[in-house]
Amino acid sequence: MDLGWSKLTMGDVATRAGVAKTTLYRRWAGKNELVVDAVAVLFDELELPDLGSLMADVEGVVLQFAALLERPETKTALMAVVAESTRDDALRGRIRSAIVDRQKRLVLVGRERAQARGELPYEPDPTASARHTDLIFDVVAGAVVHRALVSAEPVDEAWARDFTLLICTGLAATA
Amino acid sequence: MDLGWSKLTMGDVATRAGVAKTTLYRRWAGKNELVVDAVAVLFDELELPDLGSLMADVEGVVLQFAALLERPETKTALMAVVAESTRDDALRGRIRSAIVDRQKRLVLVGRERAQARGELPYEPDPTASARHTDLIFDVVAGAVVHRALVSAEPVDEAWARDFTLLICTGLAATA
DNA sequence: AGGCTTTCGCTACGAGCCGTAGCGTAACTG
């Protein structure tokens, strides 16, 4: 949506987009809604590669996610809107529907592929399956975000391999 | 430090603390530094319970961390300062030393206990050991934060049990 | 073509918050 996000101000966004500031307020209710939509578009770039094994697929999406989080506009916008959502219930719901629930597709696709390959068993109970999906999503997304933005250390291939091994081993052994 | 954090403004903080706003600026360089110190104090409350098994210890600290994140002042302050750190290198370093590195003690203690119990093997290589510590810390802290603040779903005992099982199984199997 | 509606740009503005300057005052020290 934007390239530079040097600062996260509506005036800058309007200038960069080549429109007037008032136009932004005619299309979005406020800064929060605009940023959520922008972040959601960025996250839609993510795709699950089909590399032949569960571990390779997970490692691939982890590195994709890390690359997305390295872009200054992504991490700043994402964290700003999450921080704001701790005080705004409506915004929290908007994040859930526009970002979280949308990207769970990656977990669903990955698990289906792993099941088709025989790497993971089928889960007949739909509620247990949904809980499992949520758990995996929070673990993967949370770990990458925490590593990149809180610990502030690089999500490189070595880390991705270690992480993927830990998770996939746990998944295979608990199932 | 404060109780209500209805809003995260220096004026409110000063009023609530019973001091003048200028006094805060005489003690801290700015809002960010103050909030980091406040959050660091809150995180120092965490302790690793000694419940007799690795899984029980992990589950206990996960629930403690979740309880900490449920307090409005904690989650708002933590995410606000993390968001700001995406644009401020000095602040990022301050978070690392005051919060991240400090709380890694929980991982170190937990692993030592598990090794003493024979649940986990000893790791002779110190760099590999440090990498492992960082990985576990990011996975546990990241997953809990993501579940609580991004997915915005409760970190209850059922989730803590599922998560702990996944992680501890992976830890035991990969080691 | 002409009128009508919608959309957009622009300027100006009020409000809230950050961080600072300047001055007065209380408390502590020797």
Next chain:
DNA sequence: CAGTTACGCTACGGCTCGTAGCGAAAGCCT
């Protein structure tokens, strides 16, 4: 009791959000 230190208070500049009001451009309908 003089000197230093720490604090309170008011006022202010600067930045940003979000809104109001007016004018212009573009599409639509007949």
